[in-house]
Amino acid sequence: MLYGRAAEEGQLRSLLRRAAEGASGALVVHGEAGIGKTALLDHLAAEATGAAAAAGNSAADGASGAAGASGRATARVLRTTGIEAETELPFAALHQLLRPALDRLGLLPEPQADALRAAFGLAAPTGQDRFLTGLGVLTLLSEYAGESPLLCLVDDAQWVDRASLDALAFAARRLDSEGVVMVFAVREPVPLGLPELRLDALDREAVAALLAEHVGADLPPHVRERVAAEARGNPLALIELPRALSEEQRAGLLGPLPAAPADPTPASRVTAAFGDRLGRLPEPTRAALLVAAADDMGDLGVVLTAAGVSAAALEPAETAGLIHLDGAVLTFRHPLVRAAAYRGATLARRIGAHLALAEVLVGAEHADRRAWHRAAASTGPDEAVARELDAAAERAGGRQGTASASAAHERASQLSPDPADRRRRLVAAAQAAADAGQFRRVAALLRRGGEDSGAPAGNAAAGNAAAANAELARVRAALELNEGSAVRAVEVLLAAGDAGPTILTEAFHAAQSAGDPDLVERVRARVAAAPADHPATLIALAAVYGGEPVAAERFEAAARDPGTLFSERFLAAHAVHALADHGRARELAELLLAHCRSHGLLGWQATCLHLLAEAHLALGELRPAARAAEEGLTIAGYAGLDHRACYLRATLAVCAAVEGDEPRCRELAGAALDHARDHELGTAAAQARYALALAHLGAGDAAAALAHLDAADRHPGGPPVLNAPVLPELVEAAARAGTVRPGAAERLGRWADQCGSPAAHALAARCRALTTDDEGAEESFHAAAAHGERAGGGLELARTRLLHGEWLRRRRRRSDARRVLREALEGFEKAGARPWAERARAELRGTGEVIDDTSATGVPLGRLTPQEREVVRLAAAGRSNREIAAQLFLSPRTVGHHLYRAFPKLGVASRDQLAAALAD
Numbered sequence: 001m002l003y004g005r006a007a008e009e010g011q012l013r014s015l016l017r018r019a020a021e022g023a024s025g026a027l028v029v030h031g032e033a034g035i036g037k038t039a040l041l042d043h044l045a046a047e048a049t050g051a052a053a054a055a056g057n058s059a060a061d062g063a064s065g066a067a068g069a070s071g072r073a074t075a076r077v078l079r080t081t082g083i084e085a086e087t088e089l090p091f092a093a094l095h096q097l098l099r100p101a102l103d104r105l106g107l108l109p110e111p112q113a114d115a116l117r118a119a120f121g122l123a124a125p126t127g128q129d130r131f132l133t134g135l136g137v138l139t140l141l142s143e144y145a146g147e148s149p150l151l152c153l154v155d156d157a158q159w160v161d162r163a164s165l166d167a168l169a170f171a172a173r174r175l176d177s178e179g180v181v182m183v184f185a186v187r188e189p190v191p192l193g194l195p196e197l198r199l200d201a202l203d204r205e206a207v208a209a210l211l212a213e214h215v216g217a218d219l220p221p222h223v224r225e226r227v228a229a230e231a232r233g234n235p236l237a238l239i240e241l242p243r244a245l246s247e248e249q250r251a252g253l254l255g256p257l258p259a260a261p262a263d264p265t266p267a268s269r270v271t272a273a274f275g276d277r278l279g280r281l282p283e284p285t286r287a288a289l290l291v292a293a294a295d296d297m298g299d300l301g302v303v304l305t306a307a308g309v310s311a312a313a314l315e316p317a318e319t320a321g322l323i324h325l326d327g328a329v330l331t332f333r334h335p336l337v338r339a340a341a342y343r344g345a346t347l348a349r350r351i352g353a354h355l356a357l358a359e360v361l362v363g364a365e366h367a368d369r370r371a372w373h374r375a376a377a378s379t380g381p382d383e384a385v386a387r388e389l390d391a392a393a394e395r396a397g398g399r400q401g402t403a404s405a406s407a408a409h410e411r412a413s414q415l416s417p418d419p420a421d422r423r424r425r426l427v428a429a430a431q432a433a434a435d436a437g438q439f440r441r442v443a444a445l446l447r448r449g450g451e452d453s454g455a456p457a458g459n460a461a462a463g464n465a466a467a468a469n470a471e472l473a474r475v476r477a478a479l480e481l482n483e484g485s486a487v488r489a490v491e492v493l494l495a496a497g498d499a500g501p502t503i504l505t506e507a508f509h510a511a512q513s514a515g516d517p518d519l520v521e522r523v524r525a526r527v528a529a530a531p532a533d534h535p536a537t538l539i540a541l542a543a544v545y546g547g548e549p550v551a552a553e554r555f556e557a558a559a560r561d562p563g564t565l566f567s568e569r570f571l572a573a574h575a576v577h578a579l580a581d582h583g584r585a586r587e588l589a590e591l592l593l594a595h596c597r598s599h600g601l602l603g604w605q606a607t608c609l610h611l612l613a614e615a616h617l618a619l620g621e622l623r624p625a626a627r628a629a630e631e632g633l634t635i636a637g638y639a640g641l642d643h644r645a646c647y648l649r650a651t652l653a654v655c656a657a658v659e660g661d662e663p664r665c666r667e668l669a670g671a672a673l674d675h676a677r678d679h680e681l682g683t684a685a686a687q688a689r690y691a692l693a694l695a696h697l698g699a700g701d702a703a704a705a706l707a708h709l710d711a712a713d714r715h716p717g718g719p720p721v722l723n724a725p726v727l728p729e730l731v732e733a734a735a736r737a738g739t740v741r742p743g744a745a746e747r748l749g750r751w752a753d754q755c756g757s758p759a760a761h762a763l764a765a766r767c768r769a770l771t772t773d774d775e776g777a778e779e780s781f782h783a784a785a786a787h788g789e790r791a792g793g794g795l796e797l798a799r800t801r802l803l804h805g806e807w808l809r810r811r812r813r814r815s816d817a818r819r820v821l822r823e824a825l826e827g828f829e830k831a832g833a834r835p836w837a838e839r840a841r842a843e844l845r846g847t848g849e850v851i852d853d854t855s856a857t858g859v860p861l862g863r864l865t866p867q868e869r870e871v872v873r874l875a876a877a878g879r880s881n882r883e884i885a886a887q888l889f890l891s892p893r894t895v896g897h898h899l900y901r902a903f904p905k906l907g908v909a910s911r912d913q914l915a916a917a918l919a920d
Contacts, residue, residue, distance in 0.1 A: 001213075002043055003235070004206025005036065011197060012044045015181045016075065019149035022897070024175035026182040028157075030189045031199030033267035033336055034236030037185035040199070041079075041153045044183065048075035048151040075149035075181075078141075082159030084338070085295050089368055090396045090404035091119040094137070094164035097152065101144035108143070109886050112136035119163070121365070131638055133163075134170025135889055139882075141171060142178040142891035150180045156335055157186040162403030162438075163396070169193065170638060174889055177897035201233025214239050234266035236334065237273075244273035267336065274340035277320060284313035286341070287349075289323070292330055293342035294353040294376075295361075295369065300328045306356040351377045368392045371408075381417035386425070389415070393432070406432035410445065423472075430475045439640065442479050446472070470496050470503055477510060482643050485680040486514035494522060501534050505567055508541060513643065515682025517718025520545050537564075537572045544575060545719045549754050552581035559588045562595070570607060577615055578721050580752075580760035583792060586615035597887070606636040606644045613651050618759070620795025620831045626655040627870060634889065646675040646684045653691035657698060658795070660834035665695045683722070686712040690726050693733060698835030702736035709733055716743065720751035724760075727751075731767040732803065745771045759796070762787035766800045769807070777807060798827025802840050814847040821847065864902050871898040872906070876914035 002009060008029075015025040029037050080097035102120075105113045115132040117123035144150060154160060154168060169192040172182045189196060202210065207228050215224065219242060231237035278286060288307040295302070304311060314330070317323045324331045332338040342350065354377040361370045371388035378385050393408035409429035416422035430445040473496035480489035489510040493503050504527055511519040527534055527542040537558045544550050552575070558564055559572035573592055577585035589612035596605045609632030616625035629651045636645040653668035669688040676685035689712040696705035709730040713723055727748040734741040745767040752764035762784050769780035781804040788797035805821035808814075821844045828837035844851050864872060867888075874884045881895040888895070903909060906917045 002036070002039060003210045003213075004202040005040060005199075008040060008197060008199065009043065012040065012183065013047065015183075016044070016048055016149065016151070019075065019151070019179045019181045022177055022179050024178045024180045026172035026175055026184075026194045028184045028186060028189070028192055028194050028196045029199060030186050030196060032234065032265070033187055034234045034240075034270050034334070035199045035201070036235045037199060038155055038334070039235065041155055041183060041185055045077045045079065045151065045153060048077050048149070050074045075151050076144070077151045077153065078144075079153040079155070080160070080164075082154070082156035082161075084159045084335070085293075085372075087159050087161055088372060088404050088407040089161055090163035091133075091161065091167075092164065093154070093160040094167055095120045097154070097164075097168075098137070098140060101140055104140055104143045108136055108139050109882050112139055112886070116140065119167075131166075131170060131635070134167040134638075135174075135886065137167045138171040138174050138889075138891050139885065141180050142893045145179050145893075148179070150178075152180065152182040154182070154184045157184045157190065158188065159335075165190075165192075166403070174891070174894075176890065176894035178891050178893045202235060202238075203233070207231070207233055207238060210235060210238050211242075215242050218242075230266075230269055232266050234270070236336070237266040237270045240270050240273045244276050271336045271340050271343075274322070274334075274337050275344045277322065278317075278337075278340055278344060281316050281320070282313070284309045285316045286345075288313050289317055289341040290345050290349060291353045291356060292323075293332070293338045294350065295357050295373070297369075298329045298331055300325065300330050302357070302360055303330055306353070306360045308356075351379070368395060372411075375411050375415065378415055382415050383417055383421075386412040386415040386421070390425070393428070402432045402435040403438060406430070406438070406441065406445075427472045427475060431471065434475055434478050439479055439483050442475065443483075446476055446479065470500070472496075473503065474506060477506060481510055481513065481679075482641065483679070486510050486643075486682070487516060487519065487680045490514060490516075490519045490523070494526065501538055502565075502567075504534065504538060505571060508538075508545075508571070512722075513681050513683055515686060515714070515722060517715045517722060520719060520722065535564075535568060537568050537575075541571065541575055544578065544721055544754075547719055547721075547750070547754060549756060550575075550579065551756065552576045552579040552584060555579075556584065556588070560591065566592075566595075566604060570604070570611070574611055577611060577618070578724075579755045580618070580724075580757040580763075581755075582615050582618040582759055586612065586619065589615055606632045606639060606641055606648070608632075609635070610644060610648055610651065613648070617651065617654060618796075619792065620798070620827075620833075622655055622658055622795075622832050626652060627873075629655065631888070642675065643679065643681060643684075646672050646679070646681055647687070650676075650684050650687040650691060653688060654694060657691045657694035658831075658833045658836075660698060662695050662699065665691055669695075682714065686714070686726055690729060693726075693729055697729065697733060697736070698839075700839075702733050705729070706733040706737050706739075713744070716747065720747050720754065724748060724751045728763045728767055731770050735770040740771050742771045758787045758791035762791055762796060762800065766803065770803065774811075781807065793827065795827065795831045795833060798824045798831065798833070798840075799836065801827070802836060802843070805840070805843055809843060809847055818844065818847045818849055825851075864905055868898045868902045868905075871895055872902050872914060872918070875899060875911050876918055 012027070015027065018025060029040060031037055078097050078100060080093045082093055086092040098116075098120075102122075105116060108116070111132060112135055114123060116136040119133050141150060141152065152168075157165065160168075168182070168184075172184075173193050175182065184192065184194070189198075211219075211224055211228065215227075219227070223245075227238065227241050231241055278289065281289075284307075288303055288309050291307040292298075292303045295306075300311070304313075307313070314323065314325065318325055322333055322337050324333065332341070345353075354373040358370050358373040358377065361373065367388075371385070371392045374382075374385045375389055389408045389412035393405040393412070396402070396405040396408060406429045409425045409432060413422045413425035413429060416425055426445055426448055430442050433439075433441040433445060473492050477489040477492045480486070480492060490507055493507040493510060496503050504523060507523045507526075508520075511523050524542045524545050527538055528546075531539050535558075537555060540550055540554050555572035555575045559569050559576065561569065570592060573585060573588035576588055589608055593605065593608040593612060596608055609628045613625045613628035613632065616622075616628060629648050633645055633648040633652065636642075636648060649668045650672040653665045653672060656662075656665035656668060669691040673685055673688040675681070676688060689708040693705040693708040693712070696702070696708070709726055712726045713730055715723065724747075727744045730744045731741050731748070734744075745764070748767050749764045752760035765780045765784035765787060769777040769784060772780060781800065784800045785797065785804070788794075788800055791797075801820045801824035805817045805824055808817035808820060821840050825837055825840035825844065828834075828840055841851055870888055871884055871890075874887065875881075879887070881892040881899075884890070884895045885892045890898075899911065906914070908914060908917050
């Protein structure tokens with residue numbers, strides 16, 4: 001029975017009740033040690049399996065229990081407990097949780113199954129992104145649940161290894177309609193992005209009831225009151241403190257409690273009480289418990305062998321209720337017992353326990369544990385142990401355990417006798433932490449890495465030092481780009497001793513992000529200084545930013561070459577987009593995105609999705625652009641890529657502006673602009689202002705639009721390719737505000753000549769039409785339309801026709817204006833650009849034409865939620881539920897649930913009718 005937890009029990013019971021009806025949920029329960037988190041999880045597990053059905057069906061709470069009216073079977077329970085000794089062992093807790101479900105791995109999509117097999121050491125590492133493991137967890141839980149509710153309990157989550165916690169949190173955030181409940185118990189709140197429930201101290205009534213059950217009338221009233229005061233409403237303290245009293249203390253003849261520890265919290269009181277009880281045990285028993293606490297695998301044979309004792313040595317601890325023995329598995333009654341057993345021993349005895357365990361844990365399957373035990377036993381530099389930790393880090397990284405890899409590299413650095421090795425390993429730790437999205441840890445490691453710049457003499461050592469400096473620069477630049485300043489990121493990279501292709505490629509990327517032409521020119525000059533040493537893609541990019549004419553085709557081969565570094569492939573595809581060959585850029589972005597998905601490279605997916613969204617936008621494909629950007633923003637959030645999230649918000653703001661959703665545009669653009677200002681992301685700031693300007697143009701406020709565009713055009717003297725995206729709107733806003741920007745039109749013309757693409761020439765001709773006299777304007781409008789048709793038409797051609805139609809109407813050429821404006825209206829309605837469609841209608845009315853005010857932009861998809869729209873769109877394209885789930889980071893069961901809800905909204909009965917319904 002739980003005392004004083006009726007509200008908390010009710011909240012957890014409601015999660016079980018909803019799971020019985022097919023809904024999923026997740027919760028983080030937090031509170032101090034001993035406050036009752038484990039007891040609450042035990043109670044929930046009992047209810048889930050039917051052992052507490054009476055409580056679940058009581059009239060007091062009205063709950064139906066796990067096997068409720070829905071008819072779903074009694075829930076299954078999966079459980080894992082974080083172990084302090086396993087905090088740095090990647091996927092240790094996840095493997096413990098999912099072990100009963102591993103026979104379902106064959107039901108998962110192959111990339112997800114491969115990721116989980118690699119994580120658990122069942123297959124060779126695949127190099128796949130760690131987030132694919134989380135998606136595999138989500139799908140496996142859905143498959144294991146079947147038609148029954150599934151309860152997943154993660155106790156002591158503060159000690160769960162980071163790789164497991166990332167994967168579990170990923171799955172928990174994506175739960176929807178699988179009938180799965182995940183509950184995490186943790187001492188201090190952790191940012192998992194899940195609802196939280198705090199357990200506070202018991203009230204006076206619950207304290208009295210708990211003491212009455214466990215102590216009865218054995219304690220005098222004043223001793224009981226002192227125990228209650230010291231326990232501060234902590235249930236474990238209320239139970240354990242009386243057990244630590246001597247007979248004299250229980251009788252009230254002496255002070256009621258042992259001397260208070262330095263930290264007088266209830267957890268410390270309980271730890272001290274457990275320490276007293278452990279101290280009364282025989283020496284062989286204490287030795288065995290120390291070994292168990294040092295590793296806590298729970299393997300009884302390992303504990304007894306390492307401690308050099310027989311099973312009989314554990315009997316006093318088992319009789320005292322400090323441990324549980326279940327077959328060959330040893331568990332401590334509570335984590336505080338383990339803490340007391342370990343911390344109460346002397347340093348020499350703790351070292352001895354770790355050494356003994358390292359000797360016993362033989363074989364490749366125990367290599368990581370063995371390395372960590374030897375590290376724990378090391379009191380000074382030890383290169384041999386450092387190398388073992390390096391190997392453990394490589395294995396962890398191969399299983400997507402980047403946080404664990406970082407910890408192993410860091411400890412190896414601490415054990416390195418050589419300063420150069422120490423610094424190299426710290427840099428490796430920082431790189432792994434950056435890959436894990438732990439940028440605060442990156443900053444701390446880099447500070448330590450910068451303190452030791454010493455290296456032994458010699459050519460080989462100098463070469464190693466140069467390589468280490470280059471890696472250090474890359475990590476520092478990544479930290480700056482994500483949390484500091486894009487400008488400083490470029491400076492860090494250019495200051496690196498190694499100016500090789502990788503450094504310069506990343507410097508180009510950072511300089512583009514900064515949007516500073518001086519920085520771009522510095523990188524370009526470094527590339528031009530040694531062209532023979534650099535790949536063709538880097539040379540061509542330097543030419544682009546030098547203003548030289550470069551054909552987009554020059555980059556295509558590199559972007560398609562699977563043997564080229566992926567970063568170079570992406571850079572080539574981005575260059576194609578910058579040269580206004582948007583159809584080819586879209587094709588290349590889709591190719592690279594497919595590569596990322598098939599290889600599980602989710603970290604790169606956010607970047608590729610951003611490029612894909614931008615290509616769709618440039619082609620006037622608003623809905624696909626928004627879909628790609630939304631997916632990219634989700635991934636960027638998971639991966640901790642704040643700078644990429646900034647760009648994706650700006651892209652979504654542009655989509656919202658064109659669609660006429662001004663409040664959403666302001667929200668997204670404002671968030672992007674704030675981040676961009678703080679981190680000197682000049683191009684992101686320019687795009688955010690571009691989005692706000694579009695919203696003002698759509699609303700007819702040219703002056704406000706012009707102000708944003710003038711602010712976005714910060715470097716008019718820089719390479720045209722840097723400023724080209726804002727120049728067409730700048731020229732149009734100026735014209736609508738009654739002024740001209742001929743310089744902007746000229747710069748756009750130079751960019752068009754450099755690109756040579758129809759899309760670029762169309763924009764340049766349109767801007768010439770807005771900044772020249774009547775005769776020249778007429779010719780330029782026709783040229784812009786002709787180029788626009790060759791570029792594939794779309795939204796930009798519709799905007800050209802709107803401007804042309806307005807120009808014709810002002811000159812009273814109504815018949816000509818009607819023809820052009822009708823074409824503009826058709827293009828806007830097809831794209832879903834409501835503000836521009838309304839302006840085209842207004843212009844048509846001005847020509848005397850009577851038109852239907854009903855917008856053609858209302859489509860059946862408007863009846864669905866955003867998630868349903870994505871699922872339906874992919875199902876209509878012929879994707880299976882598993883394929884949709886993998887792309888949208890859902891479980892297959894949730895995909896099926898969304899389709900079930902969407903069918904009646906669309907008036908269809910099966911998925912083969914979806915394509916026709918969406919075409920109506």
